[in-house]
Amino acid sequence: MKDMKLKPAKGPVHGELDIPGDKSVSHRGVILGSLAEGTTKVTNFLTGEDCMRTVNAFKLMGVEIKENGTELTITSKGYKHFNEPVEPIYFGNSGTTARLMLGVLAGLPLFTMAYGDASLTRRPMDRVIKPLSEMGASITGRKNNTYLPLSVSGGSLKGINYTLPVKSAQVKSAILLAGILAEGETEVIEPTPTRNHSENMLEAFGANISRHNTKITVSKSSLKATDVFVPGDISSAAFFMVAAAIKPGSSLTLKNVGLNQTRTGIIDVLIEMGASVTISNQATISGELIGDITVKYGELKGATINGDIVPRLIDELPVIALLATQAEGETVISDAGELRLKETDRIEAVVDGLTRLGANVEATEDGMIIKGKSLLHGGQVKSYYDHRIAMMHAIASLVSDEEIIIDDVSSVAISYPDFFKDLAHIISE
Ligand SMILES: O=C(O)C1=C[C@@H](OP(=O)(O)O)[C@@H](O)[C@H](O)C1
Ligand SMILES: C=C(OP(=O)(O)O)C(=O)O
Numbered sequence: 109m110k111d112m113k114l115k116p117a118k119g120p121v122h123g124e125l126d127i128p129g130d131k132s133v134s135h136r137g138v139i140l141g142s143l144a145e146g147t148t149k150v151t152n153f154l155t156g157e158d159c160m161r162t163v164n165a166f167k168l169m170g171v172e173i174k175e176n177g178t179e180l181t182i183t184s185k186g187y188k189h190f191n192e193p194v195e196p197i198y199f200g201n202s203g204t205t206a207r208l209m210l211g212v213l214a215g216l217p218l219f220t221m222a223y224g225d226a227s228l229t230r231r232p233m234d235r236v237i238k239p240l241s242e243m244g245a246s247i248t249g250r251k252n253n254t255y256l257p258l259s260v261s262g263g264s265l266k267g268i269n270y271t272l273p274v275k276s277a278q279v280k281s282a283i284l285l286a287g288i289l290a291e292g293e294t295e296v297i298e299p300t301p302t303r304n305h306s307e308n309m310l311e312a313f314g315a316n317i318s319r320h321n322t323k324i325t326v327s328k329s330s331l332k333a334t335d336v337f338v339p340g341d342i343s344s345a346a347f348f349m350v351a352a353a354i355k356p357g358s359s360l361t362l363k364n365v366g367l368n369q370t371r372t373g374i375i376d377v378l379i380e381m382g383a384s385v386t387i388s389n390q391a392t393i394s395g396e397l398i399g400d401i402t403v404k405y406g407e408l409k410g411a412t413i414n415g416d417i418v419p420r421l422i423d424e425l426p427v428i429a430l431l432a433t434q435a436e437g438e439t440v441i442s443d444a445g446e447l448r449l450k451e452t453d454r455i456e457a458v459v460d461g462l463t464r465l466g467a468n469v470e471a472t473e474d475g476m477i478i479k480g481k482s483l484l485h486g487g488q489v490k491s492y493y494d495h496r497i498a499m500m501h502a503i504a505s506l507v508s509d510e511e512i513i514i515d516d517v518s519s520v521a522i523s524y525p526d527f528f529k530d531l532a533h534i535i536s537e
């Protein structure tokens with residue numbers, strides 16, 4: 109256990125940061141680069157633990173993947189030539205690896221076994237097992253095919269028409285990946301939009317895919333190797349966006365951050381609550397919009413967060429709860445029951461941590477009610493081995509009046525290995 113003591117910051121935060129690569133896009137770069145025949149370079153790849161789980165899964169199937177800093181070179185003979193893994197695949201803490209890889213494994217004529225860490229073993233897999241079984245895969249998992257560990261006998265899939273019952277890009281992506289390995293058409297209907305990186309990248313790799321309003325259709329495809337540039341991760345940038353918004357006098361610029369519309373809910377919320385946010389240097393690279401985001405402190409007021417915006421900021425909700433503690437009035441977050449199914453129950457973890465620091469936060473079934481504005485005192489908080497909870501508490505130390513001690517911060521390596529270095533940089537610069 110690696111605990112961390114954070115002293116309250118005296119002055120504002122300021123300066124510039126290069127935000128590391130997007131976790132979602134990095135996973136998908138490895139997956140499509142491995143399925144495609146040829147050589148794919150992925151630049152600005154996130155070397156966090158979660159993405160390395162996806163890399164290792166394909167290495168076990170015989171794909172050659174070389175890492176050189178944040179550049180990956182993937183050389184593959186294509187999915188028809190994958191080896192059956194001789195050992196179970198370890199998905200670690202990564203829900204994205206688990207759900208997306210199950211889509212891939214379902215479509216391949218291989219027998220595989222898979223398991224995860226204690227957190228992932230508690231997260232539901234039936235949301236992908238059900239549609240993938242409908243397509244013809246044979247997947248057997250713990251608790252009546254609901255949880256890891258599990259085994260997959262894949263191949264000979266047929267397309268399905270599937271309306272997503274959960275607002276989940278992981279479920280959508282698992283079905284689309286199985287769909288490009290299946291006979292016939294696979295149609296996914298998504299009533300509420302979720303992140304669309306899989307669709308963007310499938311298009312770039314030449315898959316048979318079409319999109320009309322809420323409907324995505326794919327069919328059997330051979331992918332062509334295509335280089336991928338990974339934008340900075342807006343979910344990582346969010347911690348520093350909130351840091352600048354809550355600390356009087358602050359101004360921070362976060363460079364080359366992904367601005368895909370399906371991910372930018374945090375920007376909308378910051379603006380609505382009263383922070384100043386400006387975007388500059390916009391460009392589209394590898395089918396994804398990127399740009400620099402400058403956030404300045406502003407007098408904040410509470411907001412209502414529900415409905416279609418929720419999937420556009422789902423991973424940012426813990427740090428948005430911290431933001432709300434520094435806003436005048438009430439912030440009500442609802443329609444976010446999915447938070448209870450992440451690395452930990454993020455509703456309970458946020459309420460527990462922020463309450464210990466003196467905030468007024470109440471849990472509801474599908475969200476939280478936060479009453480501001482609170483002066484945060486220091487104290488001892490728990491990360492629950494959840495990277496987003498650990499980083500949220502670290503940002504809280506910018507506005508607390510005594511030291512905050514976080515029990516275990518090793519989880520930051522999952523999505524943002526240099527988080528504490530970057531935090532020190534904006535405080536001391
Ligand atoms: O597809 C993805 O890359 C992700 C989708 C989201 O999960 P759900 O699909 O479970 O909502 C998100 O919380 C996760 O961090 C990454
Ligand atoms: C929920 C997350 O990731 P995953 O589902 O991939 O574990 C996250 O990064 O906040």
